[in-house]
Amino acid sequence: MSAKKRCAQKALTLIPDHSVIGLGGGQTVSYLVDDLASSGLDVQVVTPSMNTAWHCKEAGLQVLPTWMVDHVDAAFDGCDEVDYDYNALKSGGAIHTDEKIIASMADRYIVLVDPGKVSETLSFRHPVVLEVIQEAYSIVLRRVKELGGRPEVRRSKNKDGFLRSDHGNLILDVQFPQPDDISALDWELNHIYGVVDTSLVVGLINGVMIAKENEVVWMDQGGKEHVI
Incomplete structure (x- = not known):
């Protein structure tokens, strides 16, 4: 088995x-x-x-x-x-x-x-994913860069354009260096207007x-x- x-x-x-x-x-x-x-x-x-x-x-x-x-x-x-x-x-x-x-x-x-998949602390070798309302795309991009992230909007492989969530929102993959405080990073990201939620749990x-x-x-x- x-x-x-x-x-x-x-x-x-x-x-x-x-x-x-x-x-x-x-x-x-x-x-x-x-x-x-x-x-x-x-x-x-x-x-x-x-x-x-x-x-x-x-x-x-x-x-x-x-x-x-x-x-x-x-x-x-x-x-x-x-x-x-x-x-x-x-x-x-x-x-x-x-x-x-x-x-x-x-x-x-x-x-x-x-x-x-288990470690003492998260390695952040995977990106943090943000679900983002389209109208907030530019401001979210700027804010995550200010927080040290390298954002990239996720594109669709099967159609021209960006991949969207089941709710019609954009998906932003953000590569972060390992933060000192994971909870603080999650709080900062979730308090950017236009971010629906993050893939940090x-x-x-x-x-x-x-x-x-x-x-x-x-x-x-x-x-x-x-x-x-």
Whole structure:
């Protein structure tokens, strides 16, 4: 059995019956969908990922629109980096705003990762992604440069023009040097008018499950690991 399948099986044990569950994207979450479908648990799913929503539909799970939900019992997601203080950085999918809405509603928001994504502090080798209202594009560009960032608007690979979020907003990838204070950087970015949200995840994560080659471990805040 692969490490990610084993991690999904462990995540399943944290899901209560008769609950609303948040699911992000990625291979481990895909395995978790399959496990949920065969578990017999009565669950409803909210997800920001079209791929995950479609997979749930095909597996026979009920998917609710996020706007109809004000409470989530548990949410599971991936990330590009996570540190011992439970800060995380997401980049690729450009759905971080909706992911964080779900995370904010969840009693438990748990990220599922492989060991290479865990470090004592975030390395910022991935860009911080900003969802930006178009009218604020120029001022946001100037402000992130003043904060030491190197911004680049994300372009579409399949059509002429810029990539847009599901809400019709621009996506800005900003490369930052490693900051002294991650929470302060997140606060500064979120207080630029026109920034909808950032792909930094600060103060939302309740647990980290690490899919190692032969075992799954739970990482406490502070970096201590326990086999589960």
